[in-house]
Amino acid sequence: MARDPDQSASGGHAEAHRHAIDADAVQSRARAYATSKGIPFTAMRQRVLGLLAASGKPMAAYEIAEKLSDARRVQAVQVYRALEFLQEAGCVHRLASQSAYFACDHLHGSGEMVVFMVCSQCGAVQEAASDLVARGLRGVAKTTGFKPLHPIIELEGECADCTSEPVG
Amino acid sequence: MARDPDQSASGGHAEAHRHAIDADAVQSRARAYATSKGIPFTAMRQRVLGLLAASGKPMAAYEIAEKLSDARRVQAVQVYRALEFLQEAGCVHRLASQSAYFACDHLHGSGEMVVFMVCSQCGAVQEAASDLVARGLRGVAKTTGFKPLHPIIELEGECADCTSEPVG
DNA sequence: CATGGAATGTAATAATATAACAGGCGCCAT
């Protein structure tokens, strides 16, 4: 699949926002995780991760299955299995607000609290770790005696590109 | 939900996890919203809100439909329609991490960033607004030029009661 | 009373996710 952002001058800017990630890096990370666990980085896992990395945007599981299907149809359940592995490996995250999955080419420390900023216009996702946010969250948790195990922090909104170049 | 942090963490918590909310208050708020919009606070809307308020915990839409069904079966779509109204009214929130809905008996300022703390054990939800979190989030957004419109901040973990009294 | 907008009731379907199970492939201990 063409990874070229469609730069066509005037019309859609939507495809210009592809922040294709470093596919090699993320594949390496997945491979390393697999090795460390003594489990295989199988063809299906590579295909799913490769597609997500190339896309650079969140994709629904069924959309992934669709794109990976050729003569043989790839069933959603196979995609979910691959995604499970990839999420454990820290190479893919799930966006709860969209029920969609995207590749992430950098490692997160355990216990780190990462903010996902999802553009409603173009769908692009940016990640940022904020110490202030983390401290704030641990603070509110502490005052109520709550023990946070899995934070979900997603901002839906408009990215810089889409703000400056409104749709229409 | 957001009860005052309970100082006496030591008591029996048997049914103590039901943080039933102030049903009257939340119904009043819904009614006021309806009036302000010139739309009716219909029986179905009252029934859905009443059930959620009484439950004090997140419920799935189909679970609500189930509980509301008597001689006449309440269909999920009717519940979704009521939930749509109730969310607009600010009386019900959706938990993205659970695809579940819960009643909230206090008003949130617009632009406020509320943290939902969801206990994996007992399902109870506590809400807390944190200025530190809000500043942190606005900070990371600003550095990337992102304009946050709808924040989703959910902490999955263990509430104080369940931490002190593990399931058994 | 007529009428138009909103809510309801009902059926169908889309979209997301998991369960269950037979078979294959690789590893490695015997």
Add this chain to the structure above:
DNA sequence: ATGGCGCCTGTTATATTATTACATTCCATG
């Protein structure tokens, strides 16, 4: 090498969550 064991795959089925479509009913208002 070979037989067993664990993991992965392929396939079917089903559960769960959510929306679309449309005819009907309700009701405020002209």
